Amino acid sequence: MSAIEMKDLIVSYGQQPAVKSVTMDVPKQSITAFIGPSGCGKSTLLRTINRMNDSIADVNITGSIRIMGHEIYDDQISVEMLRKRVGMVFQQPNPFPKSIYDNIAYGPRLHGITKKAELDQIVESSLKSAVLWDEVKDLLKKPALQLSGGQQQRLCIARALAVNPDILLMDESTAALDPLSTLKIEELVKTLRHTYTIVMVTHNLHQAARVSDQCGFFLNGELVEYDQTEKLFRNPEDERTERYIEGRFG
Numbered sequence: 532m533s534a535i536e537m538k539d540l541i542v543s544y545g546q547q548p549a550v551k552s553v554t555m556d557v558p559k560q561s562i563t564a565f566i567g568p569s570g571c572g573k574s575t576l577l578r579t580i581n582r583m584n585d586s587i588a589d590v591n592i593t594g595s596i597r598i599m600g601h602e603i604y605d606d607q608i609s610v611e612m613l614r615k616r617v618g619m620v621f622q623q624p625n626p627f628p629k630s631i632y633d634n635i636a637y638g639p640r641l642h643g644i645t646k647k648a649e650l651d652q653i654v655e656s657s658l659k660s661a662v663l664w665d666e667v668k669d670l671l672k673k674p675a676l677q678l679s680g681g682q683q684q685r686l687c688i689a690r691a692l693a694v695n696p697d698i699l700l701m702d703e704s705t706a707a708l709d710p711l712s713t714l715k716i717e718e719l720v721k722t723l724r725h726t727y728t729i730v731m732v733t734h735n736l737h738q739a740a741r742v743s744d745q746c747g748f749f750l751n752g753e754l755v756e757y758d759q760t761e762k763l764f765r766n767p768e769d770e771r772t773e774r775y776i777e778g779r780f781g
């Protein structure tokens with residue numbers, strides 16, 4: 532079974548479709564990149580995967596989207612539990628105005644973990660998974676907002692991992708960072724693919740080529756091509772994909 536199975540998925544804002552009849556399967560424990568010009572629906576589709584669009588008035592969703600075999604727009608689904616299984620990291624690092632420790636412990640506490648020893652262990656292992664532990668282990672009580680932008684973004688990844696999700700969504704998560712911090716996050720994401728299913732939206736084609744296993748190219752809300760990243764970049768099937776990756780538009 533794939534981690535995410537979408538079938539004839541249409542997402543509209545009012546009457547205006549932003550995602551047009553997308554059918555795609557995202558395999559487990561791999562990195563999938565969504566690429567395409569601005570406004571092609573990448574973020575809308577990504578946000579559909581953990582129902583982040585629910586809060587926007589006038590969004591209509593039809594078709595099917597299953598996560599680990601469960602239809603996520605079913606009435607029975609708890610959105611809180613869905614977001615525990617499907618974490619998200621945004622473009623701008625957004626730590627809470629709390630200590631480094633409390634940022635990581637926030638989710639586990641929300642889900643009922645109160646024992647200090649257990650929280651300590653989760654904080655340490657999450658920060659280690661996000662390759663931040665060595666830099667912050669003596670600063671756990673310090674405000675997270677005192678970290679650099681790149682460190683804050685790795686903290687946000689650690690915070691997402693702390694509730695032990697299956698899937699991690701990343702919406703342009705390195706777009707606000709310097710090149711060195713970007714590379715650190717790319718290296719980190721590559722190590723996380725062994726444990727998590729990662730779906731990333733990126734404007735950076737080099738990043739998609741460097742990091743992802745498979746890649747979907749979107750245009751005007753349509754999934755034009757979806758293939759192994761190497762194939763899509765080296766030998767695309769569709770002329771529009773070829774033009775986009777050659778930099779001829781977008």
Ligand SMILES: Nc1ncnc2c1ncn2[C@@H]1O[C@H](COP(=O)(O)OP(=O)(O)OP(=O)(O)O)[C@@H](O)[C@H]1O
Nearest residue numbers: 544549567568569570571572573574575576587734
């Ligand atoms: N909250 C919203 N209300 C109405 N229309 C929206 C909303 N969010 C996005 N749209 C529209 O949906 C379409 C797809 O936008 P979306 O942000 O998903 O594209 P994108 O490919 O992620 O773009 P970008 O790369 O610029 O972030 C665009 O036409 C956009 O104007």
